[in-house]
Amino acid sequence: MTDALLPAVPLPEAERDGVYRAILTRRDTRGEFLPDPISDEVLSRLLIAAHHAPSVGYMQPWSFVLVRDQAVRTKVHDAFVKAHAEAAMMFSEDKRDIYRSLKLEGILESPVNICVTCDRDRAGPVVIGRTHIPTMDLFSSVCAVENLWLAARAEGLGVGWVSIFDNDTVREALGIPPQILPIAYLCVGKVRGYHKTPELQAAGWRPRLPLDELVHYDHWGEARPDSALSELLRQDQRAVAEGRFIDERLP
Numbered sequence: 258m259t260d261a262l263l264p265a266v267p268l269p270e271a272e273r274d275g276v277y278r279a280i281l282t283r284r285d286t287r288g289e290f291l292p293d294p295i296s297d298e299v300l301s302r303l304l305i306a307a308h309h310a311p312s313v314g315y316m317q318p319w320s321f322v323l324v325r326d327q328a329v330r331t332k333v334h335d336a337f338v339k340a341h342a343e344a345a346m347m348f349s350e351d352k353r354d355i356y357r358s359l360k361l362e363g364i365l366e367s368p369v370n371i372c373v374t375c376d377r378d379r380a381g382p383v384v385i386g387r388t389h390i391p392t393m394d395l396f397s398s399v400c401a402v403e404n405l406w407l408a409a410r411a412e413g414l415g416v417g418w419v420s421i422f423d424n425d426t427v428r429e430a431l432g433i434p435p436q437i438l439p440i441a442y443l444c445v446g447k448v449r450g451y452h453k454t455p456e457l458q459a460a461g462w463r464p465r466l467p468l469d470e471l472v473h474y475d476h477w478g479e480a481r482p483d484s485a486l487s488e489l490l491r492q493d494q495r496a497v498a499e500g501r502f503i504d505e506r507l508p
């Protein structure tokens with residue numbers, strides 16, 4: 258079986274920059290949603306992006322439940338409120354007030370919610386690439402989520418992932434059958450704008466970690482802080498933080 262190869266050359270500069278721009282300015286959006294509906298044309302493009310994600314054994318285990326119905330969304334929101342109160346008590350006292358002050362969902366304000374699921378039986382019991390690591394199908398659905406998220410950023414939309422609820426309550430609200438796993442509950446819509454830094458970072462919850470310290474060489478724990486790559490990683494990360502990456506760090 259042969260298939261013509263596309264030339265493996267970099268994308269034209271503006272397109273390449275656009276990919277990096279989408280990645281670097283993508284945000285988890287919660288409090289900025291506008292009620293404007295999303296057109297079917299845009300929604301179709303987002304779903305096309307999601308459907309072209311990589312998947313283990315080409316399983317394409319995902320499905321997408323589009324949720325606009327207010328009654329259904331209210332059930333999901335109720336589940337969030339309950340879990341959110343429970344979650345607050347799990348954090349140490351010094352973090353509890355910050356946690357409670359964070360806006361962590363846009364279920365009712367966004368015009369559409371999309372639940373991305375995983376059908377673990379979609380390609381039969383034996384799947385190329387899942388034979389020894391059974392969770393690979395779950396990760397494939399997450400790849401679809403990230404594709405959708407980046408496409409939404411390219412379209413000027415916001416996406417907020419909500420995972421603070423009991424999954425079975427959400428499954429019941431959406432009528433998802435027992436053999437299908439809800440993977441991601443996404444709030445999608447037009448937004449007033451994107452925060453420049455992740456909200457949890459701005460709130461002092463956690464900083465972005467130094468990338469060069471997350472890279473190991475040949476063996477776990479083997480660091481090369483003085484290598485040329487480590488220095489580049491530090492410079493590139495600084496350039497991202499200062500908004501100079503696309504202008505200064507791409508050739």
Ligand SMILES: Cc1cc2c(cc1C)N(C[C@H](O)[C@H](O)[C@H](O)COP(=O)(O)O)c1[nH]c(=O)[nH]c(=O)c1N2
Nearest residue numbers: 283284285287360361362418419420421455456457
């Ligand atoms: C699997 C998973 C689950 C969640 C999230 C993300 C992911 C990947 N995030 C969003 C998360 O807080 C956010 O991605 C990080 O704080 C980084 O911010 P940016 O995405 O870069 O804006 C998220 N955000 C939120 O407000 N409520 C939530 O329940 C969740 N759940």
